[in-house]
Every structure is written in structure tokens, then in C-alpha cells.
Amino acid sequence: MKKTEKKAEKTGIFIRFLNAIEKIGNKLPDPFMIFVYLAVAVMVSSFIFSLFDASVVHPGTGETLAIQNLLSWAGLEYIITSMLTNFTGFAPLGTVLAVMLGIGLAEKVGLLEIAIRKTILKAPAALVTYAIAFVGIMGNIASDAAQILIPPLAAMVFYKIGRHPLAGLAVGFASAGAGFTANLLIVGTDALLSGISTEAAAILDDQLIVTPADNWYFNMVSVFVLTIVAGLITEKVIEPKLGKYVGDTVIDVSAEEHPKANKGLRNAGLAALAYLAVIALLIFLPGSSLRNEDGGLIPSPFLTGIVPVILGLFVVLGVAYGKTVGVIKNSKDAVGFMADSIKDMSGFIVLIFAASQFIAYFTWSNIGTWIAVNGAELLTQINFTGIYLIIGYILFTSMLNFLISSGSAKWALEAPVFIPLFMQLGYHPAFTQMAYRIGDSSTNIVTPLNPYFIVVLSFMREYDKKAGMGTLISLMIPYTLSFLVVWIIMFLIFFYAGFQYGPGITPFL
Template sequence: MAAKEKSTEKNGFFIRFLNGIERVGNKLPDPFMIFVYLAIFVIIASYIFSLFDASVVHPGTGETLAIQNLLSWAGLQYIITSMLENFTGFAPLGTVLAVMLGIGLAEKVGLLEIAIRKTILKAPRGLVTYAIAFVGIMGNIASDAAQILIPPLAAMVFYKIGRHPLAGLAVGFASAGAGFTANLLIVGTDALLSGISTEAAAILNDQIIVTPADNWYFNIVSVFVLTVVAALVTEKIIEPKLGKYEGDMVIDVDSEEHPKANKGLRNAGLALLAYLAILSLLIFLPGSSLRNEEGGLIPSPLLTGIVPVILGMFIVLGVAYGKTVGAIKSSRDAVGFMADSIKDMSGFIVLIFAASQFIAYFTWTNIGTWVAVNGAELLTQINFTGIYLIIGYILFTSMLNFLISSGSAKWALEAPVFVPLFMQLGYHPAFTQMAYRIGDSSTNIVTPLNPYFIVVLSFLREYDKKAGMGTLISLMIPYTLSFLIVWIIMFMIFFYTGLQYGPGITPFL
């Protein structure tokens, strides 16, 4: 009895601690307002810097750059005349919206959901856990939608085969949330983050371009490694902890499947093969402009222009499936679905308006260059410049998830500071971006500020009426710790062996 009371006391303290984090996080302003306040902070900081005639020597050109004052007449003119250009010229905006036209079409016609359902349900019983983990990690093709679609489907599958449904829900949410950054394909997240990285790198060198493919190789390996890790955590830790399910919930797993879903998947697969065949023909034809001058693909116009290729692929898939199941009867229907997907991105568009102004001000004032150069010199002086600095940065980002849950918002905050800072130490922006992605993804599933955390909690309560936030947190912590540790080990292996993180991308510039 004493041990049980002690355990309850510990759990109560831990839950109070998590609730305290939630209260603090909920008191933070909306991310849009955070960027507004940061822009105001940069304006004030530029004035203070100018009072001391602060300047910095640009490491690339040797030019002495004065900190420009945004409260001067020239600064006021810049604020007014650049506002629209800062917004419309912000790299991630067009890239993400273009990608989401295709992915949104495929999601709206039901292709992504049925593909997830079929992949999980058709897996051999001994491989079900691995199948769910794999599909969950790959689910970020549908962006955040995967965190809503996959957990309840995974719970239903586990229930159907006589296993604890909460274990299925756990591996579904963990793989879709904590494994969010990994994928075998180049998806919207890659386009979004690489655009922000390119903007941040331009603070020091506007010739460096981070493409959506620059973390691809590491992400491919991550898919298979994390699939195994998620499955092992589920079967060795989560299921023994949960024991036998004794609830009385009754579920009809196959009730919502479209009668032409199988035919739709077949036609979508055939359309994909045709699309890839045409793309391959265009790539390998003699004199193809999609290859570089030496005839290679790394780097090449194909990789630089990968976003239109991805857009075209998802449009082909969505149209083939939609026409088959009757969701698309005319071009007007397809356009309507794409319009709906852009409506879903309205929050992102509003956020980018504020973020783009902050980053533009940060760049124009030269404060970013000043911070990067002086920060790099400080780290060099204290001899803290190696891989352990990067690991420290990963852990810092993972903890920041408890205050800011939006991955794009966090990277828009961090990139203008850390990308130039690590460039000064010789690290490639895509390498820094990969470190960020590891820290950001790992703790997605344990922060109550994640909007999908509450959604999944409601799914959990359908199976266990007494379950609370602490229940879900306790289920997710083993995944978070395992993913973070394994990812850091992988990161160090790539670092020390010289393996490329993406096409032509090594840690150093």
C-alpha cells in the first residue's frame, strides 16, 4: 500500500508539473502576435544598436556593416515600402501553397485516408505494429492530418485483432507525431522548412539555397529505423503496461469504405506509374534540361524544381482516384477540392505575413549578421563548437516544443539566429535544419500545446472513460525518449562517417 501511495504521489506531482507547463504555454500570445512582438523588438533593438554605432565585418565579403536603425527615416521608408514584397516574396509561401494544392486534392477525394486504411488492415498479423508505425511515419504526406487519421484507425485495427486498442492508438499517434519529419518522399514539410532555411542563410550568403531534397537521405533511413523503434516500444513497453483490454466498446472497422475504393487505388497506382515513366523519359532523354551540365542529377534543375514535380504527382493521383470513386465528375470538382485545401492553409498564410516581416527586419538591420558573427566568435573562444554543440541545440529545440508547438513557427523563430550562427562555424544550413527537425519532431507527442494532443486524448477516452492527460503523456514518453536517443545516435553516425544528409549535403559548407 505504501508503494502504491508513493507512486500515486509521484504521478500527481508529475501531472501537476505538466499542467503547469500547459498553463504557462496557454498564456503565450498567438504565434502571429509573437512575430508581431518580435518585429517590434527588432525595431527597438535596431535603435539601441545605432546609438552605439554598432557594426560587424561580414565574414564573406569583408565589408563593414553598420546596424541599420528601423526608427530612422530610411527605416520607416523600408517598413512601408517592403511590407508586401516581404510577404509575397517569402520563399515558403508559394512553395507550401503549391504543394498543398496537390496533397490537398488527394486528401479531399479520400485517397490518403483509404491508402492508410488499406495498408494497415492488409498487413500480416505479426507485422501489424510495424505496418502502423510505417504508415504513421509516412503519413506526414498529408501534413498534420495524419495525426488525426491514423491513431483512431490504428486503435480499431488493434481492437479487431484482439489487442489493446490503446496500444494501437499510441503507436499511431507516436509514429505520426514524433516521426513527423521522416518520409521516403519529399513532401510539404521539406518545402516549408527549406524555404525558411534559405531565407535565413541569405543573412550571410544569398547564394546558398536549401532545397526540399537536402535532408532526404537521412529521412529515408529514419523511416525504417523509427518504424522498428516504434514497434519495439509498443510491444515491449506499452502493451505489457496496458495489459488486457476489458472495455465493452464495439466498433465496425469497415463501415466507411467506399465501394469503389479498391478500383480507385488501382487506377491511382497505374496513373502514378505512367507519371513516373514520363518523368523518367524526360530526365534521361539526351540533352535533357532537367539534368546538370555534366549530365548528373546532384545538383540539377530537377532537384531545384522538385516542388512542381511533387505537385503534378499528387494531382495525377488525386484525379485518378477521384474520377474512379465519383468524387470528381468534372474539372470544376477538382478545382473546388484544391480551393478547399488552400482554405485549410489560411492560418499558415496569416502567420507567414507576420513572420516574413520579422525576418525581413532582422535581415535589413544586420542584427542577424552581428549575432551570428559575435556568437560564433564566443563559441570558438570557449571551445564549444563541435558535434556536442549541435546535440545541445537539438535538446534545446525539443524543450522549446513545450512553449511553441508549431514546427514552422518555431523554425521561423530559430532559423534567422541559428542558421547564420552555425554557418559561421562552418556548418551547412541543411545540416542545422536536420538537427532542428529531430528536436522538433521528438517531443511533438508530449506537449499539451499540440492541438492534436487534445484530439487524440478524446479518442483515448472512447476506450477508457477514466483516462486523462497523464494517461496519454505516460504512453507517449517512451516513444519520445526512444526516438530522440536513436535519432541523435543516427545523426552522429552520419556526422562521423561523412554520410550525406541529402543529395550532396554533408555537415560542412
């Protein structure tokens, strides 16, 4: 058999595997009902745990946490009194709706379409996939907002250049979600995790400080490596699996552009520059409250409030373009376009209601904490030594994503256990932190507990009404597996070659 035939056979087997996952996954009930069933499962599990008086000692606070029974009177009171706040207080809900107000306005007035025509459609086709992957990975400078912004825009780009829109959505979500920890810059995530690491290291050495730059070198290399990996997976696996797009969504890519489109783009660009200049002025004015106490930006109120800044930018862009081409004549027109964009998010809002209840119940019952801590203790008893224990830890963290999706919350739980453990084996806390980030990021895109998983599923259904959780998971698995494997290989190369993970940071203390 020829090599090309063998390769085609292997590819065919893998595609059939993904198709099987999609088929099985899509036989599951509607995502809304899945989260309802999961909430019920948590209730029953909390009752069973409580029969055995199960509890866990939180490694960070030392507090003993009992498994709280949701089927008790106290649990019933919590369920009833928290239902509305679970929904309205669900952080991604406000983030998504706020960002979509701006993006929706820019889309409804035609700005996004003409911008794509003038840029992406004229770019070399071979670079489009990799450009989206790069932007997606770098998008974590805007924190979680990238997982909302990039997938729908990437889907639109792919559609307009004659490629399957779900392939664009897939690479957009995979790069922004699974590549979340990588960046060429030092961003808010670095500061957040390093602060937790420093506190955990203080258990053994209160003089040891983990800085936001301690994983910088590894993260910079990861950007370029993962961009290539994401591009190859999209073109060699995802697009062949999807085939030609024959969905219901129709966008006339040959339509003539508005006669004032060029002027509209120019005015939108000028308005954006003016807006960004005002933001920069507010940031760098002496005594600005948008910077931190040391005068820096990482972390800072500015980065914490990046979503409103993004919303404002898209509103400025949309209004400037809309008024120039004449589709916005007064404030009512602008408000109408934003209202239409929220109507498109109605399915997402319904899903969030059920998902927010499940996640709240899971947190309140302390079941997630119990599983995480006991799983960590089990991992320490596995007869691994040296780097193999670290690889086992990466895999453990990647699986824990299916129980606790919040990266910072999970690290706050894991760091007090694993940093002191690995310090006793001679490993630097920043090295352990990097191992954590690999495991945490890789499976972000396949865990339904990730609130943005639901968002992307809603975007997917705009192009394929029959798409379900199985569809999205089957598209994300190749990225998750490839990112995890490639990252572990990189991790080992740095380890055995003695490369620094950040300035002055090697694996050992």
C-alpha cells in the same frame, strides 16, 4: 516501492511537466499576435543596437555588417515597401498552397480515405507508428515538402485506427522535421551542405573536398535508430499524455465504401504509374535539362522542382479516382475541390502574413547574424577540449535554431568559423558537418521560426480548435530531447569505436 511504481511516478512527473508547458504556452496570445509582437521587438532591438553602432564581420564574405535600425527613415521605408513582397515572396507559402492543391483534391474526392482503409487500417497496429516515423525521416528526399505532406496524413491514419490524431500528427512532424538530416539515400541536403563545407575548408586547405557521401554511413544508421526512438516516444509518452480523442472532428470510419472504390484505386494507381513513367522519361532522356551538368540528380533541377512534381502526382491521382467513382464529371468539379482545400488553409495564410514580416525584419536588421557570430566566438573561448568542445558545438547549434531556422543559411554562417577552427584541432570538416547536422535537425520542430511549425499548428487545429503553440511545443519537446540525446550518443559511439561517418571519413584528418 516497486520498479513499475517508480517508473509510473517518473512518467507522471514528465507528463505533468509537458502539461505545464502546454498550459503556459497556450496562455500566450494568438500566434498571429505573437509574431506581431516579435516584429515590434526586433524594431526596438535594432534601434538599441544602432545606438551603440553595433556591427559584425560576416565570416564567410568578410563584409562588415552594421545593425540596421528599423525605426530609422530607411527602416520605415523598408517596412512599407517590403510588406507585400515579404508575404508573397515567403517561400513556404507557395510550397504549402501548391502541395495542398493536390493533396486537397485527393482528399476531397475520397481517395486518401479509401487508400488508408485498404492499407494502413489492415496493417498490424503495432507497425503503424514506426511506419509513419520511417516514412517521415525518409521524406527529406522531397526536401521541406515532407513536413507539409506527412503530418496531416499521419493524423488521419491515427484517427481512422482509433488512436489520437494529434499523436499521429506529432510523430509525422517530429520524424520529418527533427529527423530531417537522416536518410538511406544521398539527397539534396547532402550536396548543399558539403558544398558549403568544401568552401569553408578551403580557408586552410584548398585541396580538401567534402563530398555528399561523407556523412552517409552515420545517416543510414540514424534512420533505423530514430525510427525506433520516434515510435517509442509516441506510444510511451505522447499518447498517454493526450489520452482518448474527444475532439469535434468526426470521420465515420465504419461507413461503407463507394461501390466503385476498388476500381477507382486501380485506375488511380495506373494513372500514377503512367505519370511517373513520363517523369522518368523526361529525367533520363539524353540531354535532359532536369539533370545537373554531370548527368546526376544530386543536386539537379528535378530535385529543386520536386514540389510541382508532387503536386502533379496528387492531381493525377485525385482526378483518376474522382472520375472513376463519379464525383468528378468535368474540370469545374476538380477546380471546385481544389478551391475547397485552399479555403481550409485560410488560417495558415493569415498566420504567414505576420510571420513573414517578423522573419524579414530579423534578417534585414542583421541582428541574427550578429548574435550567431558573437555566440560562436564566445563558444571558442569556453575551456573545453577534444570531443567535449564538439558536443558543446552541437548544443550551441541546436540553440541557434531559435534565431536562424534555415539550415543552409545557418551552415553558411557557421562553417567558415567552425570548420577552420576544428581543422586546426585536427578534426575532419565532414566530422564537423555531421555535428552541425545533429544540432540543426534536433530542434527544427520546437522553434517558431521554422515556417512549417505554423503549418503543422494549422493542421492541429482541425482536430483541436483550442490548440496553440504551447500544445505543439509540448508534444515536440520529448522528440527533440530524445533525438538530440540519442544522436549525441551515436556520435560518441562512432567517435570512440573509430567507425567511419562516410566512405573513408573518420573524425580526424
